Amino acid sequence: MAKLEILTYPNPLIRKKSAPVENITEETVKTCAAMAEAMYRAKGVGLAAPQVGILKKIIAVDIGEGLITLINPRITLFEGDEKGEEGCLCLPKLTVDVKRHAKVQVKGYDLKGTEVIFDAEELLARALQHEIDHLDGLLIIDRLSRLKRDLALRKYRKLNAEEKDKD
Numbered sequence: 001m002a003k004l005e006i007l008t009y010p011n012p013l014i015r016k017k018s019a020p021v022e023n024i025t026e027e028t029v030k031t032c033a034a035m036a037e038a039m040y041r042a043k044g045v046g047l048a049a050p051q052v053g054i055l056k057k058i059i060a061v062d063i064g065e066g067l068i069t070l071i072n073p074r075i076t077l078f079e080g081d082e083k084g085e086e087g088c089l090c091l092p093k094l095t096v097d098v099k100r101h102a103k104v105q106v107k108g109y110d111l112k113g114t115e116v117i118f119d120a121e122e123l124l125a126r127a128l129q130h131e132i133d134h135l136d137g138l139l140i141i142d143r144l145s146r147l148k149r150d151l152a153l154r155k156y157r158k159l160n161a162e163e164k165d166k167d
């Protein structure tokens with residue numbers, strides 16, 4: 001499989017809802033490997049399939065404790081909330097404070113089709129919620145108040161316009 005390219009805002013594909021994976025095929029396995037490669041190449045802690053233009057419910061997460069690949073992940077329990085700084089590979093250079101559930105239980109399937117359950121907190125809980133949001137076309141800016149979102153987008157455009165000027 002060719003190297004996957006990470007799409008950046010405002011690419012319309014990252015705003016679309018992803019479809020569940022019906023069958024885990026050889027293609028699914030290849031997609032997951034290519035997603036992990038793209039995530040590590042970009043030095044991210046997580047990647048969702050729509051970020052590379054694949055509208056399927058697949059996420060990869062590695063917060064430094066090993067790769068987790070989840071098919072059709074969903075949040076089944078949550079508790080508390082917590083604010084924390086987040087960035088997104090689709091929004092280069094931007095970081096914003098995002099409120100998330102402090103603890104989550106996430107259920108999904110591994111590449112063998114076996115159901116797996118993660119009881120996560122702290123960074124893992126945050127990363128899982130961030131990636132699951134991507135499957136609904138949601139970005140970190142959508143978790144902000146309208147005012148903060150406008151400010152963040154203005155900052156994002158400025159940060160990335162400067163980069164383009166250098167080319």
Ligand code: ZN
Pocket residue numbers: 087088089090130134
């Ligand atoms: Zn993201």
